[in-house]
Amino acid sequence: xxxxxxxxxxxxxxxxxxxxxxxxxxxxxxxxxxxxxxxxxxxxxxxxxxxxxxxxxxxxxxxxxxxxxxxxxxxxxxxxxxxxxxxxxxxxxxxxxxxxxxxxxxxxxxxxxxxxxxxxxxxxxxxxxxxxxxxxxxxxxxxxxxxxxxxxxxxxxxxxxxxxxxxxxxxxxxxxxxxxxxxxxxxxxxxxxxxxxxxxxxxxxxxxxxxxxxxxxxxxxxxxxxxxxxxxxxxxxxxxxxxxxxxxxxxxxxxxxxxxxxxxxxxxxxxxxxxxxxxxxxxxxxxxxxxxxxxxxxxxxxxxxxxxxxxxxxxxxxxxxxxxxxxxxxxxxxxxxxxxxxxxxxxx
Amino acid sequence: xxxxxxxxxxxxxxxxxxxxxxxxxxxxxxxxxxxxxxxxxxxxxxxxxxxx
Numbered sequence: 001x002x003x004x005x006x007x008x009x010x011x012x013x014x015x016x017x018x019x020x021x022x023x024x025x026x027x028x029x030x031x032x033x034x035x036x037x038x039x040x041x042x043x044x045x046x047x048x049x050x051x052x053x054x055x056x057x058x059x060x061x062x063x064x065x066x067x068x069x070x071x072x073x074x075x076x077x078x079x080x081x082x083x084x085x086x087x088x089x090x091x092x093x094x095x096x097x098x099x100x101x102x103x104x105x106x107x108x109x110x111x112x113x114x115x116x117x118x119x120x121x122x123x124x125x126x127x128x129x130x131x132x133x134x135x136x137x138x139x140x141x142x143x144x145x146x147x148x149x150x151x152x153x154x155x156x157x158x159x160x161x162x163x164x165x166x167x168x169x170x171x172x173x174x175x176x177x178x179x180x181x182x183x184x185x186x187x188x189x190x191x192x193x194x195x196x197x198x199x200x201x202x203x204x205x206x207x208x209x210x211x212x213x214x215x216x217x218x219x220x221x222x223x224x225x226x227x228x229x230x231x232x233x234x235x236x237x238x239x240x241x242x243x244x245x246x247x248x249x250x251x252x253x254x255x256x257x258x259x260x261x262x263x264x265x266x267x268x269x270x271x272x273x274x275x276x277x278x279x280x281x282x283x284x285x286x287x288x289x290x291x292x293x294x295x296x297x298x299x300x301x302x303x304x305x306x307x308x309x310x311x312x313x314x315x316x317x318x319x320x321x322x323x324x325x326x327x328x329x330x331x332x333x334x335x336x337x338x339x340x341x342x343x344x345x346x347x348x
Numbered sequence: 349x350x351x352x353x354x355x356x357x358x359x360x361x362x363x364x365x366x367x368x369x370x371x372x373x374x375x376x377x378x379x380x381x382x383x384x385x386x387x388x389x390x391x392x393x394x395x396x397x398x399x400x
Contacts, residue, residue: 037360042369045376078394082387137384145391 043122050116051099051127052092052134059330060091060187066334067191067206069341070269075195079145083194086142087187089134090154094161094183096131100124101166105232111225146194153193157186171233174240177222181214182207188334202269205260212257213330216250216289220323223247223298224316243298250322254289258282261333270337271344277336281329288325291318 064087068080075083099106099115107118116122135158143151165180185207192203219237222229223246226238237246261278264270270278297319362370392398 036363036366038362038366039360040362040366040370042365044369044372048373048376076394078390082391082394085387141388141391144388144395144397 041122041126042120043116043126047116047121048096048130051096051130052089053095053098054092056095056184057088057092059327060184061088062331063206063210063334064088064187064191066338066341067188067193067203068195069191069338069345070188070202070206071192071195073195075146080194082145083142083150083191086138086145087154087190087194090138090142090158091187093131093134093138094158096127096134097158097162098166100127100131101162102170103127105234108232109228111228142190142194147197149197149199150190150194153186153190153199157183157190160186172235174235174237176235177218177237178215181211181218184214185210202264202267205263205267205269208260208263209257209333210330212253212260213326216253216257216285217323217326217330219246219250220292220319220326223292223319224323226298238298243296246298247293247295251289251293254286258286264337271340273340273343274336278333281332284325285322285329288318288322292322295319 061084064084068075068083074080099117102112103117103124106112106115112118117124117127135155139151139155139158142154161180161183165176165183169176169180188206188210189199189203192206193199196203222236222238223243226236226243229236230239237249261282262275265275265278295316295318297316389398
């Protein structure tokens with residue numbers, strides 16, 4: 001029955017809050033998780049893995065690897081591998097810390113209510129402890145595997161995602177995604193820094209591509225999931241300024257993204273293959289953003305409440321398509337850069 | 349000398365599902381710690397922190 005888990009969550013809330021505040025860790029949002037009378041949780045290793053947001057981690061691993069590959073020099077194979085594992089673990093740890101802090105709103109949103117804490121499989125403080133330990137370990141080992149610049153950037157990324165985005169911006173401003181998106185843009189810069197020990201114009205360009213890509217990517221999702229965010233009081237752009245203004249901003253950011261995506265050609269980071277692919281991919285991206293711009297996506301009385309990220313009402317199809325394509329776009333852009341980097345390495 | 353123990357009060361027997369979940373967590377923690385130790389060791393050797 002659909003109401004079963006929610007009922008359980010409601011019953012358990014006060015007990016959890018009491019346990020949590022008594023541990024001196026008050027201040028987090030939390031709702032449903034609770035332990036039974038024995039004090040043991042039902043959380044399995046797979047639930048801890050789920051805390052690390054594996055889908056986000058896969059993107060982080062990929063972009064960090066591309067950053068590492070495009071750096072002008074090379075790391076020994078083991079150190080390169082260790083660096084990527086550390087960056088992925090750091091990203092996963094910040095995901096766990098995000099789930100600790102956002103447990104209260106996660107329980108209310110269709111997209112997130114099946115996460116381990118809202119389901120009552122583990123207490124929020126278990127996620128907090130897990131996140132802190134993995135954060136510290138990943139930063140320290142990255143320092144050993146590469147250098148202090150990469151380690152410092154990883155530490156800053158975790159801080160940025162947890163404190164700047166999750167704790168500060170997410171619940172306060174519709175610009176949350178714009179600024180908070182920086183956290184997701186750091187991995188290629190960290191990968192690059194792991195090799196060079198510096199931040200260069202090329203690594204900043206890699207950062208900028210993901211940074212500018214984030215708002216249209218996330219707002220496309222928010223257009224057809226606005227009700228979900230509105231329900232828990234998160235000021236996503238469509239809820240605050242309305243769907244029309246959001247569609248306008250998606251269009252503007254898509255054009256800026258297309259311009260930013262051409263910068264690797266200017267600096268020599270990308271070659272002919274990249275130029276060809278980037279033009280096609282960005283034309284497609286702008287075309288799909290244009291479809292969203294001219295659509296009525298996000299304009300309805302009641303938002304869709306499906307569990308899937310891709311299930312939408314007919315009017316929001318353009319936004320759904322842009323959201324889905326934006327993921328392919330990023331993988332393809334970085335994939336082409338990686339392919340060129342590999343080809344360059346072979347030709348040397 | 350006999351060991352002194354208070355009789356447990358308010359003890360709640362864990363369920364089978366909780367015991368199973370704890371066993372899995374224990375195995376995962378042990379494996380992760382072993383893996384982490386080996387990972388750090390190999391990384392240090394690779395960086396020359398530990399001379400070979």
